[in-house]
Amino acid sequence: MTAVLQLGSAVERGGGRAETVGDFAEFVRMSMPGLLRYGHALTGNPHDSADLVQAVLEKVGSRWGTVQGKGDDPLAYVRRAMANTHISIWRRRRRESLVADFPDNGAVAPELSRLENEPLWQALRELPPRQRAVIVLRYYENLSEAEIAHALGISCGTVKSQSSKAMASLRTRLGKE
Amino acid sequence: MDDLDDELRRLFNDDRLDVHSEPVAVEAVVSGARRRRRRRTAVTGAVAVVALVGAGIGLTHLTTSRLEDTTGALLTTGTSATSTPTSPPPVSTVVSTVTQTVNAPPGTGTPDDTSTGDPGKPSSNRPSTTLVPESQPGRYGTLALGMPEAEALETGSLVEPSTPADAEQRCKAYATKSVPDANAVIVSPAKGIVRIMMPSYAKTPKNVGAGSTVADVKTAYANAAQSGSHVTVQMAASPPWTYVFEIDGTTVTTVFLRLAAGDCTTA
Structure with a gap:
C-alpha cells in the first residue's frame, strides 16, 4: 500500500499536458479496434460496445497522467475498467433492454451482432x-x-x-x- | 464437458466479433476526456473560491472550544486553547465543528495534550519518550480518516463527481475544495476515507509541509521512517493512521494522511 502512494497526483500535475493529450490520442487510435472487439464480447452487441468504450476511454483520458503514473499497463487498466463499468452501469440498462428489445414485430436492429x-x-x-x-x-x-x-x-x-x-x-x- | 470450453474459445476468436465500422472517433474520445477534465477543474476552482470566502467567515466565528477540535493538519500558531482531558472525539462528532480552519490553531495534539499548554509534551498517561507515536486525530478540515463516504459528502468538502481510485473501481477518489487533485481523498466502501491529501500550502501542527526538507520531518517527528521516495510517521490515534510525506530527493512535495487499516490499492 505504501509503495503506491508516490504515484498519481504529482504525475497529473506535472507539465507536458499537450504531450500527454497527444499520447492519449495515440493510445486511443492504437487500442480502439481491440477494445471494440472486447466490448462486443462483454456487452453482446457492437452498439453497446462503442458506448462502453467511449465512456471508459473518456473517463480514463481525463486522468491519463494519473493512469500512466500507476505503472500499470494502461490497456489492461482500460479493459478492467470496461468490465467493471459494464457490470455496474450496464446491468440496469441491459435488464431494461431485455424487455424493450423484443417486441414481437420481427424488426432487427441494425446494431445487432453478426453473431446473433x-x-x-x-x-x-x-x-x-x-x-x-x-x-x-x-x-x-x-x-x-x-x-x-x-x-x-x-x-x-x-x-x-x-x-x-x-x-x-x-x-x-x-x-x- | 470441455466442449463448452472449446466452443467459448472458438466464439471469442470469431472474426465476427470485430467491429468494423469505426463507431467511435478518436477525436470524440479525446475531446470528451478534455471536457471531463475541464468540468472537474472548473467545479474545483469555483468551490475553492467559495471555500476561501467561507474560511474567512468561518474563522471569525470560531470559538476557543472549537479550536481544540481542529487538531488536524493545521498551521501552528501557538494559540493556548483550554480543553478538557478527553480522548479524541469519535470521527462522526467532528464534522460540523471543524470548519475551514486552514490557518487556525492550537499547536497540536489531542485535547489532552493541549491542556498542558505545551504542544510537544505528551500527556501524563503516556510514556514521555519522543519515539512514541503522537495521538493526534487523523483529520484535515472537515474530513477525517475513517469517515464513511456519505458523511464525507455531507460535509460538502468533496467535489463530485468521484473517479475510480483503483482498477477494480471499488474505492473512489474525490477532489476536495482545498485540493484540486482528482485523488485528493480516497474513500473505501468498507473503511471510509483511507487517505487525505493536504493542500500544498498547509503545514502539519509541527510546521512541516510541502517544501520542508526530510531533515525537518525527522526533526519534527522522532519516529519518522524513510523508505524510498517517502517518509512515514505513525500516529497512535484511534483509528491509527500515518503521515506520508512524499519526497523528491530531499524535499517534501506532498503530504498525505493515510489510514493504517486502509484497503484501497491506490492509498
Whole structure:
C-alpha cells in the first residue's frame, strides 16, 4: 500500500499536458479496434460496445497522467475498467433492454451482432453481467481465476461460483436448443 | 464437458466479433476526456473560491472550544486553547465543528495534550519518550480518516463527481475544495476515507509541509521512517493512521494522511 502512494497526483500535475493529450490520442487510435472487439464480447452487441468504450476511454483520458503514473499497463487498466463499468452501469440498462428489445414485430436492429444467430451467443446474452464478464475474462482474455478476481475486485471463491453458475446456465440453455 | 470450453474459445476468436465500422472517433474520445477534465477543474476552482470566502467567515466565528477540535493538519500558531482531558472525539462528532480552519490553531495534539499548554509534551498517561507515536486525530478540515463516504459528502468538502481510485473501481477518489487533485481523498466502501491529501500550502501542527526538507520531518517527528521516495510517521490515534510525506530527493512535495487499516490499492 505504501509503495503506491508516490504515484498519481504529482504525475497529473506535472507539465507536458499537450504531450500527454497527444499520447492519449495515440493510445486511443492504437487500442480502439481491440477494445471494440472486447466490448462486443462483454456487452453482446457492437452498439453497446462503442458506448462502453467511449465512456471508459473518456473517463480514463481525463486522468491519463494519473493512469500512466500507476505503472500499470494502461490497456489492461482500460479493459478492467470496461468490465467493471459494464457490470455496474450496464446491468440496469441491459435488464431494461431485455424487455424493450423484443417486441414481437420481427424488426432487427441494425446494431445487432453478426453473431446473433449463434446459439452460444444467444445463451451468453441471458447471463447476468458479472457472470458474463467472468466468462469473457476467462475465455476471451485467458485470465486465471486469481487474475479475474483481481480485475473485478471479488474473491476467488466468487469467481469460481460465478463461473460455475454461468457454465451451468450455458449448458442448460444449449441443451434446450 | 470441455466442449463448452472449446466452443467459448472458438466464439471469442470469431472474426465476427470485430467491429468494423469505426463507431467511435478518436477525436470524440479525446475531446470528451478534455471536457471531463475541464468540468472537474472548473467545479474545483469555483468551490475553492467559495471555500476561501467561507474560511474567512468561518474563522471569525470560531470559538476557543472549537479550536481544540481542529487538531488536524493545521498551521501552528501557538494559540493556548483550554480543553478538557478527553480522548479524541469519535470521527462522526467532528464534522460540523471543524470548519475551514486552514490557518487556525492550537499547536497540536489531542485535547489532552493541549491542556498542558505545551504542544510537544505528551500527556501524563503516556510514556514521555519522543519515539512514541503522537495521538493526534487523523483529520484535515472537515474530513477525517475513517469517515464513511456519505458523511464525507455531507460535509460538502468533496467535489463530485468521484473517479475510480483503483482498477477494480471499488474505492473512489474525490477532489476536495482545498485540493484540486482528482485523488485528493480516497474513500473505501468498507473503511471510509483511507487517505487525505493536504493542500500544498498547509503545514502539519509541527510546521512541516510541502517544501520542508526530510531533515525537518525527522526533526519534527522522532519516529519518522524513510523508505524510498517517502517518509512515514505513525500516529497512535484511534483509528491509527500515518503521515506520508512524499519526497523528491530531499524535499517534501506532498503530504498525505493515510489510514493504517486502509484497503484501497491506490492509498
